Amino acid sequence: MKNPPSFFSSDRFTLSGCELRRMRVRDLPSIAAKLAKMDPWKKMNYSPAALARFLGQKDPSLHCLMITVAGKTAGVFCVQYPWMRGSYIALFAVFEPYSGKGIGAELVEWLGGQTAEKCRNLWALVSSFNRRARKFYKQRGFREIAVLEDLVAPGFDEILIRKILAKL
Numbered sequence: 398m399k400n401p402p403s404f405f406s407s408d409r410f411t412l413s414g415c416e417l418r419r420m421r422v423r424d425l426p427s428i429a430a431k432l433a434k435m436d437p438w439k440k441m442n443y444s445p446a447a448l449a450r451f452l453g454q455k456d457p458s459l460h461c462l463m464i465t466v467a468g469k470t471a472g473v474f475c476v477q478y479p480w481m482r483g484s485y486i487a488l489f490a491v492f493e494p495y496s497g498k499g500i501g502a503e504l505v506e507w508l509g510g511q512t513a514e515k516c517r518n519l520w521a522l523v524s525s526f527n528r529r530a531r532k533f534y535k536q537r538g539f540r541e542i543a544v545l546e547d548l549v550a551p552g553f554d555e556i557l558i559r560k561i562l563a564k565l
Contacts, residue, residue, distance in 0.1 A: 405460040436524075441549055472489075
C-alpha cells in the first residue's frame with residue numbers, strides 16, 4: 398500500500414518564528430554533532446555517527462527538517478507520517494541560543510494543524526528522565542499513554558505521549 402499524499406510534499410515551510418527546510422546530506426554531520434552534546438542523546442551515549450545515520454535514512458515516511466532562524470541553524474524537526482493514524486515526532490531539538498523562545502511551541506502547533514487535516518493523533522516519545530520535554534509536551538495538551546521500559550537501552554525508559562486533535 399502506498400503512503401497517502403503527505404503535507405510534507407514541499408521542501409520549505411515558513412512559519413512566523415522560523416523556517417523549516419529539508420535536511421541535506423551536507424547538513425547531517427554538524428547537526429548530529431550538536432545533538433550528541435545534548436540530552437537526551439548525550440545521556441544515552443548516542444554518537445554523532447549514529448545520529449547522522451538516523452537523520453539521513455531513506456524512509457519515505459520520515460521527514461527530517463532543519464529549523465532555521467535568519468538563515469542560521471536553530472534545530473531539527475523529524476516527523477514520521479503516517480504513523481498510528483497520525484504524525485509521530487521522531488526527533489526534535491531546538492539548539493541554543495534559540496531554545497526557550499517559542500519555536501518549539503510554534504512547531505508543535507503547526508504540525509498539529511497539518512496533521513488534523515488528515516487524521517486525529519499527534520504522537521511522540523520522551524525519555525522518562527527528560528523533565529523539561531515532559532513539561533513542554535504536557536503544556537501543549539499531550540497525555541502520557543505508556544511507559545516503554547528499556548526501549549533505547551537498559552535503564553532508560555521512554556514514555557509514549559499522545560495529543561488527540563480536533564475531529565475531522
